[in-house]
Amino acid sequence: MIHGGDGGSDIARTLVDRGVVKSFDAFYQILLETTPEPVFQPGAYQLKTNMVASTALDALLDEGTRLSQTVVVPEGTATVDVLQSISEGTEIPLAELQATAASVAGFGLPAEATTLEGFLFPATYTFSPGDTAQIVLQAMVNRQFEALDSAGVAVGDRWRTIVFASLIQREAGLRDDYYKVSRVFLNRLEPARWDSGLLQSDATVAYGTGNTHLVTTTDAERGDAGNLYNTYVHPGMVVGPISNPGDLAIDAALHPADGPWLFFVTVNLDTGETVFSTTVAEHDAAVGVWQNWMREHPEYG
Known part of the structure; x- marks a missing residue:
């Protein structure tokens, strides 16, 4: 995912973290040397791993690598950032996602939960145009419940x-x-x-x-x-x-x-x-x- 407001160092670090490029410095240096300054659109991109830095940059600037209605949630992402990613990867306004997430009672969470934090399973999701905030967030919650069930965790635990x-x-x-x-x-x-x-x-x-x-x-x-x-x-x-x-x-x-x-x-x-x-x-x-x-x-x- 590339997020609105991400700078060159943010993007370089993301590419290293996801295994797209090996060297932060190599990619960042190419960014600094490129004129005019590249403009990246927020959203999810599908790239190969172990790419040469220059090839990775070309791929990010190719509109064909940007995925429609797709959201990538890395492990350890906080809910506030998951909502931002959903908004950038779909057509759902951030305010609508925030309002829906604030009403936790309808998601089937444990009684102790006051937010969705922890229950949005990290994965790559592709949604359909017209999917609502409730549908999208419930899909992530259900996927976390599946993970817990597969691990043998009782509902009460x-x-x-x-x-x-x-x-x-x-x-x-x-x-x-x-x-x-x-x-x-x-x-x-x-x-x-x-x-x-x-x-x-x-x-x-x-x-x-x-x-x-x-x-x-x-x-x-x-x-x-x-x-x-x-x-x-x-x-x-x-x-x-x-x-x-x-x-x-x-x-x-x-x-x-x-x-x-x-x-x-x-x-x-x-x-x-x-x-x-x-x-x-x-x-x-x-x-x-x-x-x-x-x-x-x-x-x-």
Whole structure:
């Protein structure tokens, strides 16, 4: 998906994340060198993977690659951004989607749910012209229910599973790390291992501030008790979903890895390499590696 307002760096990062191109720098450099400046239309595009940067740019500017009535929802996307993608990929006005999403009673969600967050399954959807906001959103909700059923989640456990899976989805990187991240948070919920009971997830804090694209926070944000999603202040599991999780995160929530880890930090945002630690000293050393990497890659700052 290309969204309204996306700049060249946003598009380059999306292409790397989706495997269309391998190098952020190569694609971004071509953008800077192209005159006149390329203009991209919001919507869903169908591209090959492992493309040469120049070929990928040509494909994005080819109207034939833009898909009609198609919406791509990546894993971990927050509902506010899903609604934006639906609006850009279909003919449904954003205001209509927002109003429909606000009336959660008709979607069959667990009683605890006050929004659709967590229950819009991440996938590629193609809708028919004339489909209403209710039809589109219900299709995504139904698809999430199918995923939960396939994973063996009882109807009464849907809320608890989705809340935890949404946290894992936002915090984990590489596939195998999902199960380790799951274990870290469960270990932090055990008083014998972690007496504060605080999950201390930056992703939850960021979500509570409205920064749905971030997993980094400031000291002031981490100290804000008024943010109900602030797991640096409020102990126990986060109060609600912080993203829309996919099959892998759901499976990790149900089948955590065995291990003593209490900390983790992604030390390379390009490769997703994450270090899991048991002691504060081990974790501090890993954080140092991450900080050095960030200094060398200011585009991620």
